[in-house]
Amino acid sequence: MPPVQIAEGIHWVGAVDWNIRFFHGPAYSTHRGTTYNAYLIIDEKIALVDTVFRPFTKELIANISALVDPGKIEDIVVNHIEPDHSGALPEIIKLCPDAKIYCTQKAKEGLIKHYGLECDFQVVKTGDELNLGKRSIKFLEAPMLHWPDSMFSYIEKEQLLMPNDAFGQHLASSFLFDDQVDEHEVMDEAAKYYANILYPFSPLVLKKLEEVQKLGLKIKIIAPSHGIIWRKNPEKIIQAYLKWAKGEADNKAVIVYDTMWESTEKMAKAILNGIVAEGAEAKLYKLSVTDRNDIIKEVLNCKAIVVGSSTINNDILPVMAPFLDDLKGLKPKNKIGAAFGSFGWGGGAVKTIEEKLSSAGVNLIMEGLQVRWVPTEEEISRCYEYGRQIGQKIKEHK
Numbered sequence: 001m002p003p004v005q006i007a008e009g010i011h012w013v014g015a016v017d018w019n020i021r022f023f024h025g026p027a028y029s030t031h032r033g034t035t036y037n038a039y040l041i042i043d044e045k046i047a048l049v050d051t052v053f054r055p056f057t058k059e060l061i062a063n064i065s066a067l068v069d070p071g072k073i074e075d076i077v078v079n080h081i082e083p084d085h086s087g088a089l090p091e092i093i094k095l096c097p098d099a100k101i102y103c104t105q106k107a108k109e110g111l112i113k114h115y116g117l118e119c120d121f122q123v124v125k126t127g128d129e130l131n132l133g134k135r136s137i138k139f140l141e142a143p144m145l146h147w148p149d150s151m152f153s154y155i156e157k158e159q160l161l162m163p164n165d166a167f168g169q170h171l172a173s174s175f176l177f178d179d180q181v182d183e184h185e186v187m188d189e190a191a192k193y194y195a196n197i198l199y200p201f202s203p204l205v206l207k208k209l210e211e212v213q214k215l216g217l218k219i220k221i222i223a224p225s226h227g228i229i230w231r232k233n234p235e236k237i238i239q240a241y242l243k244w245a246k247g248e249a250d251n252k253a254v255i256v257y258d259t260m261w262e263s264t265e266k267m268a269k270a271i272l273n274g275i276v277a278e279g280a281e282a283k284l285y286k287l288s289v290t291d292r293n294d295i296i297k298e299v300l301n302c303k304a305i306v307v308g309s310s311t312i313n314n315d316i317l318p319v320m321a322p323f324l325d326d327l328k329g330l331k332p333k334n335k336i337g338a339a340f341g342s343f344g345w346g347g348g349a350v351k352t353i354e355e356k357l358s359s360a361g362v363n364l365i366m367e368g369l370q371v372r373w374v375p376t377e378e379e380i381s382r383c384y385e386y387g388r389q390i391g392q393k394i395k396e397h398k
Contacts, residue, residue, distance in 0.1 A: 003063045004176050006039070006223060006231075007158040009134075013048075013063035014038040015056035018172045023084075028196050029293045032189060033172025036084055037225045039162060040064055041155075044133025047075040048099075049153055049162050050225055054087030061088075061095070070095040075130060077137060078103040079164035080150045081110040085225055090115050102130055104141055107149035124151070140215070142166070142208055144201050152212075159220035166205075167237045168224035169193050179232035186228055190237060192297035193226070194244050199300070199330040205245040209238070247333030249303045251394050252281040256295055257308035258288050258317045263342035263374050264310045267383045270375075271306060271340065274387020280304075280394045282387075292323045299332055303394045305362055307353045308340040314348035316341075324353065327360035336397055337362035338390055340369040340383070365393045 004012040014037040023030050036052035038060055046068055052060045064070045073096040078086060081103075089111070093099065100120045103111065108121045124130075130137040135157040142150045145166055153162040169189035175181050198205060212219075222230040222237065230237055253275050259265040268284060275282040283302075285295050299305060307324070309316040316324075339353035350368035358364060369386050371379050 001174070003040070003066055006221065006229060007160065009042045010155070010158065010160065011040045011042070011067055012037060012176055012223075012229070013040045013060060013067070015052045015059040016172050016174075017053070017056065023170060028170075029291050030170040031291075032170065032185070034170040034226050035172060037223065037227075037229075039223060040067060041132060041135070041137075042068060043135055045074045046072050047077060047130070047132055047137065048073050048092065049077040049137075050079055050085050050164065051088035051092055053084045057088040057091045061091070072096070073099050075099060075132070076101050077130070077153055078107050078111065079153055079162065080147060080225070081107050081114060082147060082165075083114070085164065086111065086114065090117065093117065093119060102137075102139070104143075104149050104151050106143070107151070110149050140212070144204050145208060146197055146201055154217055156217075159218045160223060161217070161219050161221070161234075162223045162225075164225045165197070166208075166224060167222050167230065167241065169227035171227040173228065176229055177232065178228050178230050181228055187236075187240065188297070189227065190240065191244070191300055192293060194241065195297045195300040195330070196293050199244075199332060202245040202247070202333055205241055209242060209245070244300055245333075247335075249301050249334070250281065251279070252283070252302040253304035253306055253390060253394060254295065254298045254302045255282060255284045255306045255308070256287055256323060257284075258286060258310070258319050259342075260310040260312070260317070261374075263371065264308050264340070266375050266380060267340050267342065267369070267371060268308050270380045270383035271308075271387035271390070274384040274389075275391040275394070276387075277384075278388050278391025278395065280391040287323055288319045292326060295323065296326060296330065299327075299335070303334075303336060303397050304365075304390055305332070305335050305337040305357065306340070306390060307337070307357065309349040309353060310341060311343035311345075311347050311349040314346055316349045316352045320353070324356040324360070327362070328356060331361050333361075335362045336365045336393055338364060338366045338368065338386075340386070342371045342373070342375070344373055366390065
């Protein structure tokens with residue numbers, strides 16, 4: 001994809017990765033691919049903001065070269081050192097060896113560790129600026145959004161925020177802006193991105209948004225490092241982040257289960273029917289046939305997490321463990337929950353689920369529901385009533 005002008009003198013020069021299907025190793029599914037966004041600013045001085053994943057270095061260089069001689073780059077801003085944003089940096093430095101690198105102290109330490117770079121590092125803090133001529137880049141530290149080294153860059157002249165991994169999505173597209181693509185698709189990927197990457201840092205997200213507001217930064221364009229650029233309605237993604245960070249959610253339950261001989265599945269469906277009978281929404285996911293990153297996206301906008309498993313070896317089915325461990329790490333905000341399952345001998349799955357939900361910060365609202373062997377009609381009725389009680393709790397939960 002060739003360079004794209006964002007504003008006069010400012011161009012996207014990144015790369016589109018149509019084929020990637022997993023990110024962070026196998027930890028995150030990327031069904032729609034991704035982009036690695038880098039930005040070239042042509043002023044009295046020429047600056048490059050971030051680079052791309054190393055396999056796409058040639059594309060980055062070609063895009064820069066279509067606009068200017070890469071050797072004329074005087075300043076390189078590194079908002080975040082993760083390899084998908086800094087991987088091409090060593091090759092870029094070879095083309096402009098005298099360029100200064102602007103980054104946080106943690107980023108400097110990380111770049112040296114990652115690549116052994118010996119460069120002219122300019123360590124910056126919140127409020128520091130880089131003057132390019134007609135415009136300046138203002139820096140705003142953003143530690144743990146989502147690495148210790150992270151920072152935002154802001155250009156007042158264009159009211160342009162370049163926040164690296166904040167406000168992004170894993171979405172490959174032949175178009176670059178929010179007014180050129182399907183809004184539902186973009187927000188779906190933005191929610192998945194927040195839920196699987198930024199969720200545990202929600203308190204910091206709130207704090208950073210408040211800081212941006214106090215600094216009086218007017219934002220007309222948000223240019224993240226993955227996915228599309230927000231130029232039509234940047235307020236939409238800002239308001240979504242506020243909602244997610246505060247733990248606000250819909251009257252909805254996400255039921256996640258797996259089953260050996262369909263007994264737990266029968267319970268799950270009866271519980272769902274009970275929830276729906278109370279006027280709440282419910283979604284049902286069998287974990288062994290569903291991408292757990294997609295389920296976690298649904299958790300973002302639900303009030304209740306209901307988890308069920310058959311018992312094996314006095315414990316949960318193995319397929320359940322990664323999902324429950326993800327919840328523990330992501331620490332979803334303001335969720336209520338319950339556990340259910342079937343067993344044949346001594347049980348154990350429901351207890352494990354309750355322990356893991358509690359360790360994730362989920363507030364258990366009811367005692368776990370267990371059925372031995374195959375549920376009878378009477379026991380299915382109990383499951384339905386269990387769901388109705390959950391539905392009532394969902395409507396009461398603030």
